[in-house]
Amino acid sequence: MPTGEMEVLAESVEVLNVCRTLPFEMKDFVKKSESLRMKYRYLDLRSPEMQRNLRLRSQLVMRMREFLCNQHGFVDVETPTLFKRTPGGAKEFVVPSREPGRFYSLPQSPQQFKQLLMVAGVDRYFQVARCYRDEGSRPDRQPEFTQVDIEMSFVEQAGILALVEGLLAYSWPAEKGPVQVPFQTMTYEEAMRDYGVDKPDTRFCMKLMDLSPVFSSTQAEFLRSALSKPAGSVQAICVPSGAKLFSAKDLEELKQTARTLFGQELSVVLVRADGTLKSALKKLLSASATEELLQGSGAQPGDLLLLAAGALNTVRPLLGKLRMQCAELLESRGMRIRSSWSQLIIRLLLPLPEDIHLLYTEPHKVRGQHYDLVLNGCEIGGGSIRIHKASEQLHVLQRILQEDPSLLSHLLEALDSGAPPHGGIALGLDRLVSIMVGAHSIRDVIAFPKSFRGHDLMSCAPDFVSEEELKSYHISVNWPAEQEGGEEGK
Amino acid sequence: MPTGEMEVLAESVEVLNVCRTLPFEMKDFVKKSESLRMKYRYLDLRSPEMQRNLRLRSQLVMRMREFLCNQHGFVDVETPTLFKRTPGGAKEFVVPSREPGRFYSLPQSPQQFKQLLMVAGVDRYFQVARCYRDEGSRPDRQPEFTQVDIEMSFVEQAGILALVEGLLAYSWPAEKGPVQVPFQTMTYEEAMRDYGVDKPDTRFCMKLMDLSPVFSSTQAEFLRSALSKPAGSVQAICVPSGAKLFSAKDLEELKQTARTLFGQELSVVLVRADGTLKSALKKLLSASATEELLQGSGAQPGDLLLLAAGALNTVRPLLGKLRMQCAELLESRGMRIRSSWSQLIIRLLLPLPEDIHLLYTEPHKVRGQHYDLVLNGCEIGGGSIRIHKASEQLHVLQRILQEDPSLLSHLLEALDSGAPPHGGIALGLDRLVSIMVGAHSIRDVIAFPKSFRGHDLMSCAPDFVSEEELKSYHISVNWPAEQEGGEEGK
Numbered sequence: 001m002p003t004g005e006m007e008v009l010a011e012s013v014e015v016l017n018v019c020r021t022l023p024f025e026m027k028d029f030v031k032k033s034e035s036l037r038m039k040y041r042y043l044d045l046r047s048p049e050m051q052r053n054l055r056l057r058s059q060l061v062m063r064m065r066e067f068l069c070n071q072h073g074f075v076d077v078e079t080p081t082l083f084k085r086t087p088g089g090a091k092e093f094v095v096p097s098r099e100p101g102r103f104y105s106l107p108q109s110p111q112q113f114k115q116l117l118m119v120a121g122v123d124r125y126f127q128v129a130r131c132y133r134d135e136g137s138r139p140d141r142q143p144e145f146t147q148v149d150i151e152m153s154f155v156e157q158a159g160i161l162a163l164v165e166g167l168l169a170y171s172w173p174a175e176k177g178p179v180q181v182p183f184q185t186m187t188y189e190e191a192m193r194d195y196g197v198d199k200p201d202t203r204f205c206m207k208l209m210d211l212s213p214v215f216s217s218t219q220a221e222f223l224r225s226a227l228s229k230p231a232g233s234v235q236a237i238c239v240p241s242g243a244k245l246f247s248a249k250d251l252e253e254l255k256q257t258a259r260t261l262f263g264q265e266l267s268v269v270l271v272r273a274d275g276t277l278k279s280a281l282k283k284l285l286s287a288s289a290t291e292e293l294l295q296g297s298g299a300q301p302g303d304l305l306l307l308a309a310g311a312l313n314t315v316r317p318l319l320g321k322l323r324m325q326c327a328e329l330l331e332s333r334g335m336r337i338r339s340s341w342s343q344l345i346i347r348l349l350l351p352l353p354e355d356i357h358l359l360y361t362e363p364h365k366v367r368g369q370h371y372d373l374v375l376n377g378c379e380i381g382g383g384s385i386r387i388h389k390a391s392e393q394l395h396v397l398q399r400i401l402q403e404d405p406s407l408l409s410h411l412l413e414a415l416d417s418g419a420p421p422h423g424g425i426a427l428g429l430d431r432l433v434s435i436m437v438g439a440h441s442i443r444d445v446i447a448f449p450k451s452f453r454g455h456d457l458m459s460c461a462p463d464f465v466s467e468e469e470l471k472s473y474h475i476s477v478n479w480p481a482e483q484e485g486g487e488e489g490k
Numbered sequence: 491m492p493t494g495e496m497e498v499l500a501e502s503v504e505v506l507n508v509c510r511t512l513p514f515e516m517k518d519f520v521k522k523s524e525s526l527r528m529k530y531r532y533l534d535l536r537s538p539e540m541q542r543n544l545r546l547r548s549q550l551v552m553r554m555r556e557f558l559c560n561q562h563g564f565v566d567v568e569t570p571t572l573f574k575r576t577p578g579g580a581k582e583f584v585v586p587s588r589e590p591g592r593f594y595s596l597p598q599s600p601q602q603f604k605q606l607l608m609v610a611g612v613d614r615y616f617q618v619a620r621c622y623r624d625e626g627s628r629p630d631r632q633p634e635f636t637q638v639d640i641e642m643s644f645v646e647q648a649g650i651l652a653l654v655e656g657l658l659a660y661s662w663p664a665e666k667g668p669v670q671v672p673f674q675t676m677t678y679e680e681a682m683r684d685y686g687v688d689k690p691d692t693r694f695c696m697k698l699m700d701l702s703p704v705f706s707s708t709q710a711e712f713l714r715s716a717l718s719k720p721a722g723s724v725q726a727i728c729v730p731s732g733a734k735l736f737s738a739k740d741l742e743e744l745k746q747t748a749r750t751l752f753g754q755e756l757s758v759v760l761v762r763a764d765g766t767l768k769s770a771l772k773k774l775l776s777a778s779a780t781e782e783l784l785q786g787s788g789a790q791p792g793d794l795l796l797l798a799a800g801a802l803n804t805v806r807p808l809l810g811k812l813r814m815q816c817a818e819l820l821e822s823r824g825m826r827i828r829s830s831w832s833q834l835i836i837r838l839l840l841p842l843p844e845d846i847h848l849l850y851t852e853p854h855k856v857r858g859q860h861y862d863l864v865l866n867g868c869e870i871g872g873g874s875i876r877i878h879k880a881s882e883q884l885h886v887l888q889r890i891l892q893e894d895p896s897l898l899s900h901l902l903e904a905l906d907s908g909a910p911p912h913g914g915i916a917l918g919l920d921r922l923v924s925i926m927v928g929a930h931s932i933r934d935v936i937a938f939p940k941s942f943r944g945h946d947l948m949s950c951a952p953d954f955v956s957e958e959e960l961k962s963y964h965i966s967v968n969w970p971a972e973q974e975g976g977e978e979g980k
Contacts, residue, residue, distance in 0.1 A: 017878055019908035042904045045610035054612065058566040062559045069552045076548040077937050081571075081620060082583075082634050084951035085959075093572075093585050094955055094963065095596070097944065098626055101967045102952035106585070112949075113938060120535035120937075122544065130571060130620060136588050144572050388507055410948045414532045418509035447567045447610075448603060454587065458900045459602075461574035462592035465584055469575075473584065475965045477591045 034443075038457040041448055053445045056173055057433045061128060063171035064148060071170075072163070074124040074150070079113035081106055081130060087403035093134045093143070096473035106132035109426060112411055114151040115386060118422040119414040123153040128429065137453045140441050142430065144450075150383075151424030157369055157385055160423055161185070161345055164373060164381070168343065176341075176436055183343040183373075191346055196235075196320020198346060201377025203338040204327055208319050211236045211307065214292045220284040222265070226309035234309045237319050238297045239326045242304025243270035243278075245333045254306065254322055262318040269293070269305035281307070324377070344374040373427065380432045383425030390415040524933075528947040531938055543935045546663055547923045551618055553661035554638060561660075562653070564614040564640070569603035571596055571620060577893035583624045583633070586963035596622035599916060602901055604641040605876060608912040609904040613643040618919065627943045630931050632920065634940075640873075641914030647859055647875055650913055651675070651835055654863060654871070658833065666831075666926055673833040673863075681836050686725075686810020688836060691867025693828040694817055698809050701726045701797065704782045710774040712755070716799035724799045727809050728787045729816045732794025733760035733768075735823045744796065744812055752808040759783070759795035771797070814867070834864040863917065870922045873915030880905040 023040050024032050026047070037044040044050060068074040082104040085092060095104040110129050117125045129149045135141055152160065165181045172179045184202060191200050194207045211234045215223045226232045239246075251268050258266040269279040277290060285293065299305050306322055308315040327337045373381035387393045390412045397405045405412065430442040443449040451457055470476060513530050514522050516537070527534040534540060558564040572594040575582060585594040600619050607615045619639045625631055642650065655671045662669045674692060681690050684697045701724045705713045716722045729736075741758050748756040759769040767780060775783065789795050796812055798805040817827045863871035877883045880902045887895045895902065920932040933939040941947055960966060 016911055017909055018906070020906045022907060040903075040907075042606040042609040043907060045607070045612065051611065054567055055565055058559065061566060062555060065552060065555060069548065075545055076551060077544055078620070078636060080634060080938050080940070080946065082622075082940070082946075082951065084946065084949040084953050085955060090959075093594075094959070095583050095585050095952075096965075097952040098624070099952065100969055101954050103955045104952045116532040116948075117535070117937065119532040121541065122535065130568070132572075134588070144570060146568060413530075416508070416510045417512060417530075417533060419507055421506055447607065448570050450570070450572070456570065456572075456574065458606075459574040461572065462585075462587040462589065462594045463574050464591050465575060465593045469580075469584070471968075474968045474970075475586075476968055478961075478964045478966055479590055480964075 035451070035457055038443075038449070038451060041458050045447065050444070053433070053437050053439065054447060056437060057429075057445055060171050060173060060433060060436070061148075061429070064167060065128075067167050067170040068124075068126045068150070072124065074126040075122050077113075077117060077122060077125050077127055079110040079117075079127060079129065081132070083107045083112075085407070086112070087397070087405075087407045088401065091133050091135055093132050096475050098472055098474075100474040108133050109147060110149050112408075114149060114424060115411065115419075115422065116414050118151055118153045118388075119417055119419045123420070125149075125151045125424075139452045140443075141452075142442065142446065142450055143454050145442075146429040148381075148427040148429055149424070150426070151422060153420040153422045155385075155421070155423050157371065157423070160383060160385075160425055161371065164345075164425055164427075165343075173436065179341060179343065183345050185345040188346055192316055196316040196318070196323065197377075199372065199374040199377055199379045200320070200344065201324065201327070201338065201342060202344055203340055203342040203376060206237050206239060206323050206326065208316060208323075209236050209238070209297055210234070211293065211296055214289060214296050215309075218284065218289070220281070223284075223309050226311075229311060231312045232310065233312050233315060234307060235312075235315045235319050236297055236305050236307040237323050237326070238299045239304040239306065239330070240300070241302050241330070241335065242326060243272065244302040245335070246304060246329060250329055251304075254325060257322060257325060258308065258318055261321065262314055264308055264310055264314060264318050266318075266322070267307040267309075269299075269307065271299050271301055271303045271305070273301050275301050338376070342374075342376050346372040346374055369423070371425070373425070375432065375435050378431060378435055379428075380435065381425055381427035383423065385421070385423035388415060388419045388421045390419075525941070525947055528933075528939070528941060531948050535937065540934070543923070543927050543929065544937060546927060547919075547935055550661050550663060550923060550926070551638075551919070554657060555618075557657050557660040558614075558616045558640070562614065564616040565612050567603075567607060567612060567615050567617055569600040569607075569617060569619065571622070573597045573602075575897070576602070577887070577895075577897045578891065581623050581625055583622050586965050588962055588964075590964040598623050599637065600639050602898075604639060604914060605901065605909075605912065606904050608641055608643045608878075609907055609909045613910070615639075615641045615914075629942045630933075631942075632932065632936065632940055633944050635932075636919040638917040638919055639914070640916070641912060643910040643912045645875075645911070645913050647861065647913070650873060650875075650915055651861065654835075654915055654917075655833075663926065669831060669833065673835050675835040678836055682806055686806040686808070686813065687867075689862065689864040689867055689869045690810070690834065691814065691817070691828065691832060692834055693830055693832040693866060696727050696729060696813050696816065698806060698813070699726050699728070699787055700724070701783065701786055704779060704786050705799075708774065708779070710771070713774075713799050716801075719801060721802045722800065723802050723805060724797060725802075725805045725809055726787055726795050726797040727813050727816070728789045729794040729796065729820070730790070731792050731820070731825065732816065733762065734792040735825070736794060736819060740819055741794075744815060747812060747815060748798065748808055751811065752804055754798055754800055754804060754808050756808075756812070757797040757799070759789075759797065761789045761791050761793045761795070763791050765791050769795075828866070832864075832866050836862040836864055859913070861915070863915070865922065865925050868921060868925055869918075870925065871915055871917035873913065875911070875913035878905060878909045878911045880909075 022043060024036060024043070026043065045054070069076060082095060085105040086107065092108060093106040095106060097104060109131050110127060114125055127149045129147055130144055131147055132144050134143060165183055169179045169181050188198060191198055194200070196208050212227060215227065215234050218224055223234060227234065255266045255268070258264045267279065267281050269277055269281060272278055297305055306319065308318050331337050369385040371383060372379050387396060393415055394405055394412055397403050397408060430445055433445040434442045437445060439445055448456065455461065467476070512533060514526060514533070516533065535544070559566060572585060575595040576597065582598060583596040585596060587594060599621050600617060604615055617639045619637055620634055621637055622634050624633060655673055659669045659671050678688060681688055684690070686698050702717060705717065705724050708714055713724060717724065745756045745758070748754045757769065757771050759767055759771060762768055787795055796809065798808050821827050859875040861873060862869050877886060883905055884895055884902055887893050887898060920935055923935040924932045927935060929935055938946065945951065957966070
């Protein structure tokens with residue numbers, strides 16, 4: 001037997017506890033609704049899958065700590081969660097204090113504290129930090145979540161990216177297959193050009209192609225019109241075996257996506273086994289244009305070409321979306337498309353040293369020292385090289401973000417106390433683990449998650465609180481007029 | 491030079507950032523007020539002492555994690571901090587939600603969750619958990635604090651105590667000297683009897699002695715009267731070299747403590763170098779009684795005896811207090827009294843298996859499975875073997891604690907789902923580190939602490955929040971009548 005091929009003959013048996021009839025059976029094949037699972041979370045957690053998820057998460061974090069703390073001299077510093085409202089922090093929970101009208105805020109991240117720690121000479125900081133975000137009801141978001149928060153002094157972008165590569169390579173669970181380092185990197189512009197999204201899934205190719213030259217002298221009115229507009233383009237993706245595997249219904253669904261989500265028409269070109277085309281476009285294409293189309297796109301017999309003509313900022317996201325839809329379709333037909341891991345670093349916008357002067361004149365031209373970490377097409381982290389000079393930070397706050405700088409006066413003063421250049425990154429731990437274990441939702445890697453409405457279905461939180469209890473916080477509830485308990489007008 | 495006996499001749503120098511005139515100098519000998527240190531915490535943290543404290547704390551926690559996670563198979567599980575109000579949880583902060591009248595609570599500990607995890611089959615749980623307690627203004631308390639939270643299934647008291655001994659022995663910083671294991675253990679009754687307090691400092695002896703037999707046939711009226719009352723006793727401590735080292739003013743101060751804090755008279759007996767006594771009691775003592783007093787107390791020439799007569803529950807705490815005061819006095823006169831570490835486990839009250847039947851009939855007679863961990867006379871942790879049967883837990887809630895059990899119905903239901911026997915402990919990390927580094931306050935081992943009034947003096951939290959921001963939480967502020975903004979009567 002799995003317990004060690006032994007049978008035990010008991011002389012006496014002591015019943016340590018009894019068990020009432022459970023609301024569901026502890027069997028994998030018994031399908032339970034999400035709300036039932038959440039209400040009896042302590043039973044749901046007994047499933048082998050949830051046990052594996054929690055234990056893998058614990059081990060992953062432990063490995064990360066070993067890497068950061070033991071191998072690279074980072075200091076684990078706990079920062080407060082009862083803090084002050086951040087400018088623009090509209091999604092911060094408030095916590096009433098015993099002083100009338102004064103509230104703490106639960107911060108969305110330790111951003112200010114990690115920068116203050118750099119000023120304080122803690123030159124390598126990390127924390128597995130609890131963060132809070134009040135977004136009301138949002139699917140697959142949690143009001144409290146965890147991020148692996150990292151900040152370093154005297155570091156440049158390359159140093160942080162190398163650290164994150166090392167961190168993930170070291171902590172990645174062996175049973176999940178190896179991590180490829182160095183990670184692929186691309187700029188935001190490259191991502192949009194090749195994949196049509198800012199967080200591409202690079203586990204498969206199917207890149208966007210610019211076929212505008214093929215149609216430069218086309219007779220098709222809609223193509224010519226699209227190309228004549230500013231940033232007009234004909235973009236395409238080639239779906240390998242798409243002509244062979246997709247049904248007419250599949251193609252109609254792809255067209256429907258284009259219409260409903262993007263208000264765009266999609267042109268479909270099937271390459272038959274004999275190399276001829278099947279498409280509404282066919283009659284508009286000369287023999288040489290057809291040849292050029294096949295050459296330019298690399299389409300083989302059996303492949304499917306999806307073409308969209310219009311402004312780049314529409315057709316790229318459209319084809320980015322269709323690319324994912326096609327990958328799912330191909331997988332549902334038995335093809336292996338996304339079987340490895342894809343780690344990727346995307347660089348976004350914020351000032352590079354040589355662009356600093358543009359901050360004051362043409363801020364939109366400033367190139368990025370911001371980066372996102374993308375895993376299998378999901379953003380799992382982001383960071384930047386920070387502004388370490390008070391004058392620049394003040395300018396960004398006032399002129400670019402148009403926030404009241406007095407709320408951040410302590411940070412500005414701190415930067416003016418000889419702050420070193422510094423930068424960092426934060427990884428979303430819940431999302432990272434959920435991708436790692438292939439969970440459908442981050443709720444499957446959190447021991448006691450809230451529902452999408454922010455409720456704890458087990459304990460019924462949030463719950464009503466007596467007026468007496470609120471008195472010491474100097475607040476009262478504004479009951480909506482139609483509800484019971486509405487005593488506003490007394 | 492400390493940097494490696496090198497001088498660098500720079501060809502060019504780049505100024506990375508400038509520094510304004512700082513509010514205080516970064517020198518150890520410059521004394522700063524606590525409020526100035528807190529306002530510019532990012533500068534204060536640059537001091538070698540604060541750097542040492544933060545780094546030692548980080549390393550200590552890392553070692554604890556290695557011990558628990560890598561060596562003993564514990565699973566690090568993060569539990570929610572946005573939760574439901576606990577019965578009797580009067581010190582819990584509330585967090586308004588977007589549903590009118592519904593609030594989350596910030597829990598004082600993960601107690602419910604750790605027990606639910608035992609029901610869930612996570613048989614070894616730990617977490618370095620952020621906890622919250624709203625006690626208003628209290629010196630050396632923080633509204634948020636950290637505890638090392640541990641729970642195990644199928645464990646008895648001895649198993650948990652052995653684990654904690656191993657944990658502290660493994661994680662204790664080498665430079666702080668070794669930890670003695672096993673820890674000394676005593677019952678609550680022994681602690682009160684020998685040291686007069688429930689968390690004795692056992693780094694030095696000076697135990698309480700019962701001298702009642704010496705005075706059983708005394709002629710002193712006040713002694714006889716004290717002894718005739720229920721639980722009446724004459725208790726004493728012997729202060730080595732006290733007669734030699736303490737001044738008349740010192741003795742007066744000790745008497746003053748007895749009078750002001752306990753309303754008790756204190757009898758002072760000095761043993762002269764020649765062995766004779768100097769005391770107001772002397773004329774009341776026969777030669778044989780004097781002999782018996784010296785024999786019974788073990789007092790040597792030069793020692794000081796402090797005697798108090800009265801009810802045990804007064805004179806024990808009094809002498810416990812004086813014992814500490816004398817230790818401080820002796821140290822101020824150059825004696826080494828408290829130079830090692832003292833770890834100690836105290837057992838308190840809660841049901842032992844063989845006392846379970848008493849729960850229903852005579853709950854006050856139930857002996858303890860509760861234990862406290864005491865370091866150098868400070869409580870740094872506590873825990874118990876839990877009640878794992880729903881019927882017993884319900885009884886305790888309803889009959890003994892007199893709380894509404896419906897608020898804990900989810901926990902009662904969970905216990906009724908085959909909960910294993912379980913128990914655990916929680917260590918106060920801030921207090922533990924502060925004792926370890928010899929800090930005056932836990933604020934010296936927390937990166938960004940609040941003031942004793944709960945304020946963050948750097949950012950001015952808690953702060954005022956606009957009515958607009960409170961609207962989405964359906965609350966409004968009850969301004970006191972005399973303050974501005976009082977719009978209650980509109």
